[in-house]
Amino acid sequence: MATLTGVQKQYILHWGEMGTRWGINRTVAQIHALLYLSSRALPAEEIAETLSVARSNVSTSIRELETWGIVRAVHVLGDRREHYESMKDVWEMFRLVVEQRKRREIDPTREMLRRSLEELDPKEPGAEFTRERIAAMAGFFDAVTELHDQMKALPTGTVRKLLRMGAKVKRVKAI
Amino acid sequence: MATLTGVQKQYILHWGEMGTRWGINRTVAQIHALLYLSSRALPAEEIAETLSVARSNVSTSIRELETWGIVRAVHVLGDRREHYESMKDVWEMFRLVVEQRKRREIDPTREMLRRSLEELDPKEPGAEFTRERIAAMAGFFDAVTELHDQMKALPTGTVRKLLRMGAKVKRVKAI
């Protein structure tokens, strides 16, 4: 079992807290942090010991991280256990998470809003008002989706470049 | 007490669920949804009855929404109770929330990463590796902050326009 340095502990604990604030299980986040900081793939056993959590907890959490696509199992010669390692590319990791949270949360919300607009009975009291409000929210989510798709289509650096250019809005508009 | 239509119920319940997935208290989210859909400001009492939650729970939740700056108390002539209403501008609401979550969560994380890099003892085993990893993460958070600041500085529509332009990356680069 790898003993953690102070800095590593600090990072892992902070990451765990961050996770809980964004709806991600603390252990899941901590395991990710540990693997991210690890220079070699770790077997479940070792993860459990290092973080002082149950082996079964690690199993579930790893599976969660695997479905996100940011952790994968690798094999080490002469060891039949699975060893787990984290993706190294930070941008790519966040891109994956954002894309999937969009699919799991944004998309169903748009769906709900669309359905609401359909189901709205114009005879209900205040229907017109309700429609306006829901349509405004739907418009926002549509725009976010559009934004997401456009960003996805661009190479990472380009987005930043474009925004930097945006500071000179007048010029850009003139193009 | 206003009875809710089916569409309103659907919206409020969904919004509550969304909240929990993003680390926002279910009741807080539901109250926001109710106020967002309401054509008039509502007193705490009525909110409590409509959503079937305790009056005190409403009090706490409203205060939370007030600190976000997306709900405010207004007064109705001839009624000494406070009535609460939600901001109407969807973009502005999300902008406020994003800005504050950045301050509460992203900024402290950057701080932690910076501190970690300072505290790293080069003599520790694997210090160089740890430094690389943390620096990569710090770079990401710096970039996100830069992105956030740049977007904040631009009028809403411009961001979308810029990204749409980005589809023609070559041309943009040539500018």
Add this chain to the structure above:
DNA sequence: CTATAATTTCAGTTAAGACAGAATATACTG
């Protein structure tokens, strides 16, 4: 200033989610 309405705070309870450990299943080795 007193009475009453409204709001907030606080202590205790409840509910949801996280977690551990046992039981089960799967995969590997000789």
Add this chain to the structure above:
DNA sequence: CAGTATATTCTGTCTTAACTGAAATTATAG
């Protein structure tokens, strides 16, 4: 194919956060 190592699933326990109701505080009206 038997035995063993590893991984997963499941059930109950525990922790944490949400919520309630009562008590305390604050504000308003007469």
